[in-house]
Amino acid sequence: MSGKDDYYNRAKQQGYRARSAYKLKQLDETAGLFGPGNTVVDLGAAPGGWLQVAAEEVSDRGTVVGVDRQRIDPLEDHDSVELVRGDLTEASTIDEVVERVGADTGERPVDVVISDMAPNMTGDYDLDHARSVHLARQAFEVADRVLDSGGDLAVKVFDGKDLDDLEADIEEQFEYVRQVRPEASRDSSSELYLVAKNYLTAPVREGDRVEVEIVDIGSEGDGIAKVDGFTLFVSGVEEGDTLEVRVGDVKPNFGFAQPAE
Template sequence: MAENTSGRGQRELKVKVKTARGRKLSSTRWLERQLNDPYVHRARADGYRGRAAYKLIELDDRFRFLRPGVRVVDLGCAPGGWLQVAVARVNADGAKAGKPVGRVLGVDLQEVAALAGAEAHVLDFMADGADDAVRDWLNGRADVVLSDMAAASSGHRNTDHLRIVALCEAAADFAFDVLEEGGTFVAKVLQGGAEATLQARLKKAFDRVINVKPPASRSDSAEKYVVATGFRGRADTAD
């Protein structure tokens, strides 16, 4: 068959979705965005449980905090895309012969489908004793704490910003309780200014704090990720 050099047919057509009866316009826009999102298609092809997996891949490609032998805790881990990335990169499944074998532990309010190399527990990380439970499961402290959590949207940007900052602050408090010295904390926040207190606390507790928006994060989203490395220890986390 002759090779097509005209360029016709080589560009994917954009899918347009009509608003069905009973479907909100916002739902139609979300569906249209999903159908046209290249990361959604890549996730299906690569076997990831969601497009968010590429955000962690891009963050780790830059900062290299997921290394073979590392112990990882993923807060709000459902549906498990970040667990999949962490398992492969820290060698939690032992697939990389001759490399140290890490540990990957996820917690969420809902059950998560089983994943080879990862442990998923139903747990509210803000409950009393949650940090003790995680340290018991790990038989020690974590090297990395991840959080891709987002509070349920209210439709009001300022309210949503405050909610996700509060959630990130709670995740940071949890990280202070379970991280090993030298450890890393990675969490999603929203741009908006209310996170100044969080940033100040992280800069006091970690050697380096960087805010970044990975390419897989949608351009129309206000989300960014804070990557804090070089945890100094619990004594440096007091307000």
């Protein structure tokens, strides 16, 4: 029996609306996307297979917001799922998603953004690839507006010449990005998923040079400086020093720096 038939039959037997549910399960197993109580936004959610998986993983304590321009039948077994009907290429739909999760209040309440969106296939691979990149950027735009510090993004894209630029742009806003090809993807498919981990809301990025004041010394002996409330650990300094530093590794909630030469 072929792989695609196996996943199709498993979906039917286990009550999932689409075989793609197993792609998300495998992404979660590989990258650790979900946890109980999480808030998840699922873009391009119809017919609802990914909604089912996400709802199972976040449990009744979490919330999953599904978005698609197609109608999605309500998930009767999952009270935690909310639905938004709209086209994500339109700003009004993105604004509605932002409002629905409460991000319009200035908070960033979302733990994970997932997207299985794909373009209508034309048969022209370069065009299909370009359209998939455009949709991935739409998902990235949503993630950039709603993700909490340390949140994750998993987005589908077709392999091709614009992939490196897309990956580089996403990586600027996350601690790291990796490419994942789930086993449940069809053998003939060029699809892959960019999984970006640990969204950065820090006011600095690796390589920045900023002037700071060392306000304290940490338990490991590094100086502690604040940049717009964000903590930088600076090596080789004393409390009370004011100096220019070069930012190194940046994590969601803190970063490291050294005195600039």
